Amino acid sequence: MSRASDQAYAKIRAHLLSGAVKAGEQLTEDQLAQITGVSRTPVREAVRRLEDELLLVRSESKRLFVADWSRNDIEEMFALRQMLECHAAERAAHRLTQAQVAELEAVNHALRAAIEQPVPDVARFLEANRRFHEAIIDAAHSPRLGQLLARLVEAPVVLRTARNYSLEDLRQSARDHDELIAAFAARDPEWARAVMGSHLRRAFHTFANTVGPATGDEEAEAA
Amino acid sequence: MSRASDQAYAKIRAHLLSGAVKAGEQLTEDQLAQITGVSRTPVREAVRRLEDELLLVRSESKRLFVADWSRNDIEEMFALRQMLECHAAERAAHRLTQAQVAELEAVNHALRAAIEQPVPDVARFLEANRRFHEAIIDAAHSPRLGQLLARLVEAPVVLRTARNYSLEDLRQSARDHDELIAAFAARDPEWARAVMGSHLRRAFHTFANTVGPATGDEEAEAA
DNA sequence: TGAACTGTTATTGTATACAAAACGCCTACG
DNA sequence: CGTAGGCGTTTTGTATACAATAACAGTTCA
Known part of the structure; x- marks a missing residue:
């Protein structure tokens, strides 16, 4: 798999898992780019995967949030x-x-x-x-x-x-x-x-x- | 939904449906960008969706092909x-x-x-x-x-x-x-x-x- | 007071240039 | 001959700058 986007995926996932962010909290692609150390392009790729897995969700206006599983x-x-x-x-x-x-x-x-x-x-x-x-x-x-x-x-x-x-x-x-x-x-x-x-x-x-x-x-x- | 990537998605899909490409044929992101009239960035977004739907597949080395459903x-x-x-x-x-x-x-x-x-x-x-x-x-x-x-x-x-x-x-x-x-x-x-x-x-x-x-x-x- | 408007800021979306990787061909060597 | 290795070309991956859009706050007018 591709280097940066996989790295971003793993790091964001770990970040969610670490409990540093709460369910329902907003995230931005820029924040995640900083956290992962790569640019927004691979972050967006990683975010798409995490959206697929329903760990992240987007609001109607495409803003990004930590999913809140009821x-x-x-x-x-x-x-x-x-x-x-x-x-x-x-x-x-x-x-x-x-x-x-x-x-x-x-x-x-x-x-x-x-x-x-x-x-x-x-x-x-x-x-x-x-x-x-x-x-x-x-x-x-x-x-x-x-x-x-x-x-x-x-x-x-x-x-x-x-x-x-x-x-x-x-x-x-x-x-x-x-x-x-x-x-x-x-x-x-x-x-x-x-x-x-x-x-x-x-x-x-x-x-x-x-x-x-x-x-x-x-x-x-x-x- | 976003303008360009949705447009790209619809056009690529229609292109596949039109029969202009055969199952198993290779496509490139550049080709699709030309066909859809947008840049590669939204094309990649659209391609991801089509991969999810298994209309497109990627080889081990990430090259893009029209899916061949047996x-x-x-x-x-x-x-x-x-x-x-x-x-x-x-x-x-x-x-x-x-x-x-x-x-x-x-x-x-x-x-x-x-x-x-x-x-x-x-x-x-x-x-x-x-x-x-x-x-x-x-x-x-x-x-x-x-x-x-x-x-x-x-x-x-x-x-x-x-x-x-x-x-x-x-x-x-x-x-x-x-x-x-x-x-x-x-x-x-x-x-x-x-x-x-x-x-x-x-x-x-x-x-x-x-x-x-x-x-x-x-x-x-x-x- | 409150509701609509407008400018400002925050955030996502797109284009483009460049980097990295993979393919294919061609040559050199066994 | 056959095969391994190298080099140009093709294709995908990433960074960055800019455009478009949505949220927010402050202000004005009823």
Whole structure:
């Protein structure tokens, strides 16, 4: 990838993640150019990507703001992700080679290693988790599916970094992964889909409970 | 929207649609700047959007080409669209107001008017069809769902313009829409989902049969 | 007081020039 | 012959200056 715009992308993303800016706050391309150390041209490129991922949004008049994900936004995102990723799991169950299944086992082993130590390494857990799901999506052999999921998956992980996963949550994820691997090894698409569904739905509740309660009317915002 | 980049987007799209360029052909930003009459900066913006819609693709080394949709690509796209749009229909069935249902009826009436004349007006049919599906997606009140679908739906419509829809195909679409409206009026999400599923699946076969037979191995390309 | 207008400032959009990278051809060398 | 390497050309990437547009504040007029 191109040098400056990727750098800008990574730095802006890190900047959002760092908590230095609040949701809803306005940003300008100039500010971001200063922060990233490149000119506005690659910044604009990076900003477009972040808009795609819904980390940044533009007002009607094209001014730039940090996205503010409501509980309902998160629910919606997880619902879509579940639909697409269950599909991916099903397709992957048809297609995964033994070598790829072994790779999944290795990744989940690394994931466990990140958990099972005096102080669980959440960053390493998240990275292994990302690789696990990515491998499944790749094995689904559906490039557009991968493209659609890419923009759904990253956003919430970045936005709410201060979540405290309990050790039990992390372990349950690893067990879910084990069962997914079993479904893949058995070449059972229905099983894989079902496990992926419950895995993501649980993840949603774990995640959402750290954000706040749902609003009474699911459509309050959309209207 | 911004003036020059939107203009560039529309012109490039029309240029691709016109058949003046073949699938797989290389384009350069300079060429497109000349064609559109604006500088490369807004052209690059437009190209990014067209890349998102998969009408244009870039080689590993960032050179620009007209996308070449294989039969398998089209299958994949329709499968995803079906998954998402069935979900949209289900949600819409929960949420559509009577006024919105009436609006759908009006749009489908216009769709029929475009068909039922000495020479069916396919362009008007496609436009009415687009509005019909768009209204359902809007009523689903899921902004991200709409965003994801937007980039799936347009591409194939543009790429293969020389299709010849039979009058019977067009009429069947109108009948499907009628049944969807009935499902919405009955507030029956399951019914709406099922009708949308068969509607899109039939559309897929109608569409795909004008492209060519499927390859023996679905994964031939992905690999 | 308040509502519309106008000049000022802040911000995004576009053009252009230049830098970097990739392709293709051609030559030199094994 | 075949292949590796170098050089001119093509193409994309980046910086910068300027243009257009939107927000803001201050002022005037009813």
